Amino acid sequence: MAFLALEHITKHFGRNIAVDQVDLQVEQGEFLTLLGPSGCGKTTILRMIAGFETPGAGTISLDGSDITRTPANKRPIGMVFQSYALFPHMTAAQNIAFGMSIRRQPQNVIRQRCAELLELVGLSEKGENFPHQLSGGQQQRIAIARALAVEPSLLLLDEPLSALDARVRVSLRNEIRRIQQQLKITAIYVTHDQEEALAISDRIAVISKGKIEQLDQPETIYNQPRSVFAATFVGISNRFEGLVESAEDGVCRIGDQLLHVPAPLQLTKNEPALILVRPEAVTLQQAPGATASTPGTLNQISGTITLRTFLGPFTRFHVQTSGTDTLLADIPNQQAHNFHTDQQVTLSFPPSACQVLPLHEPTLVV
Numbered sequence: 001m002a003f004l005a006l007e008h009i010t011k012h013f014g015r016n017i018a019v020d021q022v023d024l025q026v027e028q029g030e031f032l033t034l035l036g037p038s039g040c041g042k043t044t045i046l047r048m049i050a051g052f053e054t055p056g057a058g059t060i061s062l063d064g065s066d067i068t069r070t071p072a073n074k075r076p077i078g079m080v081f082q083s084y085a086l087f088p089h090m091t092a093a094q095n096i097a098f099g100m101s102i103r104r105q106p107q108n109v110i111r112q113r114c115a116e117l118l119e120l121v122g123l124s125e126k127g128e129n130f131p132h133q134l135s136g137g138q139q140q141r142i143a144i145a146r147a148l149a150v151e152p153s154l155l156l157l158d159e160p161l162s163a164l165d166a167r168v169r170v171s172l173r174n175e176i177r178r179i180q181q182q183l184k185i186t187a188i189y190v191t192h193d194q195e196e197a198l199a200i201s202d203r204i205a206v207i208s209k210g211k212i213e214q215l216d217q218p219e220t221i222y223n224q225p226r227s228v229f230a231a232t233f234v235g236i237s238n239r240f241e242g243l244v245e246s247a248e249d250g251v252c253r254i255g256d257q258l259l260h261v262p263a264p265l266q267l268t269k270n271e272p273a274l275i276l277v278r279p280e281a282v283t284l285q286q287a288p289g290a291t292a293s294t295p296g297t298l299n300q301i302s303g304t305i306t307l308r309t310f311l312g313p314f315t316r317f318h319v320q321t322s323g324t325d326t327l328l329a330d331i332p333n334q335q336a337h338n339f340h341t342d343q344q345v346t347l348s349f350p351p352s353a354c355q356v357l358p359l360h361e362p363t364l365v366v
């Protein structure tokens with residue numbers, strides 16, 4: 001049995017269903033992220049694991065014990081909130097010590113553990129500071145140390161970086177991952193930020209409308225999204241809507257153009273299909289090329305560059321084509337200087353770069 005197991009967990013608020021028959025298994029030492037838009041139910045799932053909400057149906061077990069009805073303060077769980085929630089009148093060290101003091105641990109044990117945890121979060125010098133004397137990032141590190149102080153078996157983090165600025169967010173997310181790996185603690189992390197989820201998770205559960213749409217490793221979520229929702233929520237894609245021309249040969253018709261996609265397709269002829277192509281899979285050529293291609297060759301589409309944006313590691317080109325909306329191409333900066341706005345270009349991408357999903361069945365696997 002998995003270390004943490006949720007079975008058919010459901011939660012209603014009034015007539016609204018916030019969490020809809022969720023099954024989730026998390027292995028010991030795993031870092032699992034619940035990713036989804038605002039209101040999808042991810043915080044409610046976390047709060048049920050913590051014991052702050054009671055499921056309407058289903059069971060939660062941790063390390064072999066059923067904890068569905070166990071009060072929050074009796075669960076071996078540490079929690080970190082978006083708002084830090086430090087006690088303002090206590091020093092950083094007193095905040096960390098709080099849970100151990102309540103458990104009446106000896107003072108020398110508390111002192112030593114506080115020192116270890118301050119070192120773990122890189123704030124050995126700040127133990128005597130009050131929260132208002134610390135930056136947001138430092139306060140959140142203290143909150144993490146406080147959550148770890150009682151040696152929980154499970155660490156829950158509810159959007160812990162949302163209140164911080166972009167630079168601190170990136171460094172602290174790496175810190176959280178380092179600490180989790182160093183302690184080998186099982187962690188469940190809630191965020192609506194797909195980049196954050198991709199960067200630090202062992203696995204990601206993509207959640208929509210109270211259901212898990214896909215549960216996979218970050219690379220799989222990004223490269224092989226199983227639903228239109230997962231594909232569009234995680235990363236940016238060029239979208240083509242059309243009909244399957246040949247499932248066997250992997251050909252879809254987009255207006256009067258044929259696109260070659262991986263064959264064979266698990267769809268039938270004339271079935272509506274959504275084809276997604278990541279901008280980094282698209283290349284640009286200066287001369288306009290043909291607007292069709294033969295199987296196994298590159299897909300090619302002509303267009304005009306309407307916008308060029310420098311994004312640091314690469315340059316993003318917006319290309320207006322005749323048959324579709326604007327397409328995006330992310331081009332390495334070494335090649336980007338060959339292209340400018342108003343230029344006629346050909347966009348190319350191989351069939352293997354195309355992810356094909358059934359258009360009207362958003363939760364079906366292709």
Ligand SMILES: Nc1ncnc2c1ncn2[C@@H]1O[C@H](COP(=O)(O)OP(=O)(O)OP(=O)(O)O)[C@@H](O)[C@H]1O
Pocket residue numbers: 013016017018036037038039040041042043044045192
């Ligand atoms: N205590 C509550 N009372 C009534 N409805 C609630 C309560 N808590 C959550 N909800 C509703 O349940 C649904 C899921 O909320 P939840 O907070 O779990 O979503 P979320 O994905 O975490 O969103 P966010 O990122 O905005 O926190 C929402 O429709 C929300 O309005």
